[in-house]
Amino acid sequence: MKKFLDLGLQPLANSYLDGKDINKKEKKFRLEVAFNPKNYLVSILNTVSKEKMFNENYPYKSSESLTMRKAFKQFSTKIKKRFKPNSILEIGSNDGTFLKNFSKKNIVGVEPCKNLARITKKKGYRTFSEYWNQKLAKKITKTNKVDLIYSANTLSHIKNFSEIFKAINLSLNEKGILILEDPSLLECIKKTAYDQFYCEHIYVFSSISLQKILDKYNLEIFDIENTSTHGGSNRYFIKRKLNNFLKITKNVSKNFKIERKNGLHKLSTYKKFAKKVLISKIKLNKIFDNLISQQKKIIGYGATAKSCTVLNYCKIKKTSIKFFYDTTSFKINKYLPGTKIKIKKYKKLTIKDVDYVFLGAWNFRNEIFKKEREFIKNGGKFITHVPYPRIL
Ligand code: TYD
Numbered sequence: 001m002k003k004f005l006d007l008g009l010q011p012l013a014n015s016y017l018d019g020k021d022i023n024k025k026e027k028k029f030r031l032e033v034a035f036n037p038k039n040y041l042v043s044i045l046n047t048v049s050k051e052k053m054f055n056e057n058y059p060y061k062s063s064e065s066l067t068m069r070k071a072f073k074q075f076s077t078k079i080k081k082r083f084k085p086n087s088i089l090e091i092g093s094n095d096g097t098f099l100k101n102f103s104k105k106n107i108v109g110v111e112p113c114k115n116l117a118r119i120t121k122k123k124g125y126r127t128f129s130e131y132w133n134q135k136l137a138k139k140i141t142k143t144n145k146v147d148l149i150y151s152a153n154t155l156s157h158i159k160n161f162s163e164i165f166k167a168i169n170l171s172l173n174e175k176g177i178l179i180l181e182d183p184s185l186l187e188c189i190k191k192t193a194y195d196q197f198y199c200e201h202i203y204v205f206s207s208i209s210l211q212k213i214l215d216k217y218n219l220e221i222f223d224i225e226n227t228s229t230h231g232g233s234n235r236y237f238i239k240r241k242l243n244n245f246l247k248i249t250k251n252v253s254k255n256f257k258i259e260r261k262n263g264l265h266k267l268s269t270y271k272k273f274a275k276k277v278l279i280s281k282i283k284l285n286k287i288f289d290n291l292i293s294q295q296k297k298i299i300g301y302g303a304t305a306k307s308c309t310v311l312n313y314c315k316i317k318k319t320s321i322k323f324f325y326d327t328t329s330f331k332i333n334k335y336l337p338g339t340k341i342k343i344k345k346y347k348k349l350t351i352k353d354v355d356y357v358f359l360g361a362w363n364f365r366n367e368i369f370k371k372e373r374e375f376i377k378n379g380g381k382f383i384t385h386v387p388y389p390r391i392l
Contacts, residue, residue, distance in 0.1 A: 003045060004270040005194065005277060007031035007313045011337035012048060013198040013305035014059055019333070022340055027052075031309065033197050035270045040209040042185055042270070047159050048199045050112075050131065054157070058113035059330040060305070062097040067367045069097055071229050072152075076101030083177055085147035089140065091132045091164075092154030096120035108140055132158075137167035145173045152181040153230065156203045165217040175245060178219065178238040185209070186259055187232025189269065191387040194277045194313070195306035196231070206264045207234060207255045214238060223249045231363040231386070281314045283389035288320050291356055291383075298383070299354050300324035301368060302361025303331050303343045310360075310385060312338040321358055325349075349375035356391070359384045 010031040017026075032045040062068045076098065079085065086106060093099050093109030095116050100123070109127040111117040117129035130136050149168055158164055168178055185206040188196045196204050211221055223237035234255070239246045263269035291298060300307065303324040310316075318339050325346045326332065332345045349357060349372045357372075359365060359382050369376065376382075382392040 001034040001036050001043075001045070002267050002270075003032050003034045004267065005033040005197075005274045007033070007194065007197060007277075007309060010198065010309060010312050012053065013200060013308040013337065014053065015337045016059060016303070016331050016334035016343065017337060017340065019335070022335055026337060028338075029199065031197060031199070031313075033270075035267055037265075037267060039212040040206060040265050041203060041213070042206070042209070043203045044197055044199075044201070047202055050158070053200055054112050054131075056114035057330075058116060059328060061095045061116070061328060061330075063095050064328050065364055065367065067364055068229065071227070072098040073101055075235075079148065079150070079179075083148055085177070087144065087146040088148045088150060089146045089171060091149065091151035092157075093117075093120055093125075093127060096123060096125060098150065098152065099125055108146075110136065110140075132167055133163050134167045134170055137170040141171040145176065146171055147173055147176050149176070149178045150181075151179070153183075153233075155180050156182040156205060157200050159202050161203075161213065162216075165213070165219070169217055169219075172240070174240065175243050176240075177246075179235060180210070180238065181227070181229075181233055181235045183230050184226065184232045184234045185264060186262055189262065189264070189273050191231065192273070192276045192280050193231055193306075193386050194273075194280070195304075195309040195385075198305050198309045200305060205234070206259050207236065207252070208259050208265060210236060211256075218242070220248070221252050222246050224251045224255045226255075229363070280385055280389055284310070284314050284383075284385050285316075287383055287389055287391065288316060292320055296355040297322060297353070298356045298358060300341065300358040300360050301349075301382075302326060302359070302364065303328075303336055304360045306363075307358075307360035308337055308339075311336065311341070324360060348372070349380055351375060351378040351380050354380065356380075357382045359392075362386045 009028045011026045029046050034045050088107040090109050093111045099109050110132050112131045114129050117127045120127045183196050185204045218241045219238050220241050221236050222239050225235040227233045300321045303326040321341050323342045323344045326343050327346045331343045362384050
């Protein structure tokens with residue numbers, strides 16, 4: 001493992017603080033990122049136990065965003081058309097934003113965060129509130145293996161993926177299909193989006209690294225779709241190597257080629273990326289210093305896990321951002337970890353209240369800009385750090 005980036009001491013990204021805990025010492029860990037030249041895998045070096053991150057206080061709900069609701073709905077329709085699965089298993093079903101597009105008798109959810117699993121259980125969906133592993137795989141698919149397994153933004157959160165793939169191999173039909181969806185390393189590098197790294201994002205995958213992992217479990221990618229969700233993601237369609245019924249599409253070699261052309265198999269690429277990250281930090285601080293010297297009122301929009309990395313790495317002061325707006329009920333009236341900036345219930349932006357808005361949820365820029373048309377028309381401005389720090 002070759003370390004190439006140090007994002008400093010960081011709190012747990014989704015550990016939003018209650019007012020009463022604001023003066024308590026927070027648990028911090030050193031966020032360092034490394035590259036493995038053998039399998040091209042990029043991962044964080046110091047990890048936090050899954051029980052500390054994925055428990056019954058998990059705040060992230062995919063249904064909070066229109067973009068995600070639409071993306072899951074559209075993809076569900078595509079799955080039904082292309083693969084016609086009779087049985088589906090979703091690993092990391094969150095609050096059911098994907099699940100609910102299928103009939104209750106055809107789909108099973110696995111979601112270790114009890115607060116989220118409760119939501120789908122209540123709606124009548126068979127949901128197992130446990131971590132995905134071989135034991136659970138045997139329990140769920142004891143008599144019937146499944147035609148399709150889907151997992152979005154979950155594999156990148158799990159340290160021991162050996163257990164994951166062994167469990168998948170136990171549950172999937174011989175001709176079954178596995179679909180994985182996670183942020184794209186290529187997009188992360190291109191956009192200098194270093195905030196894709198935080199405690200929960202143990203890995204940011206490239207297709208070349210994922211295929212190296214899959215080789216060990218006799219699985220292979222037969223198609224790839226590049227999507228815009230979460231700042232640029234890849235959707236990998238995977239089959240057993242022995243299954244010759246499905247042909248490998250040109251998209252696979254195309255993605256492998258583009259990633260190699262961009263040097264994702266070389267350490268030098270990541271060293272260059274680390275230099276860009278440092279410049280990004282300096283530039284973002286300059287923007288904040290400049291606006292604060294002009295006494296501009298700055299707030300944040302979208303108290304994301306990603307913002308946690310940015311604010312703590314760049315050491316943005318608590319006084320620089322008055323508060324964050326967020327739509328997630330669980331986050332409201334809490335404080336961002338580390339910087340301890342307050343999170344308030346979302347209200348439409350007006351130029352009377354705010355001058356500049358730091359775009360914490362930059363991955364939802366289009367959705368947000370549509371919502372805040374009036375504010376923008378009246379001269380309201382946004383600050384972003386992606387792909388480089390600037391005012392929009
Ligand atoms: P997201 O970027 O998906 O996640 P992460 O925490 O993994 O970095 O989180 C988006 C956050 O932004 C979520 O807390 C909801 C919030 N949000 C708003 O407050 N308003 C909006 O219009 C949108 C799209 C998101």
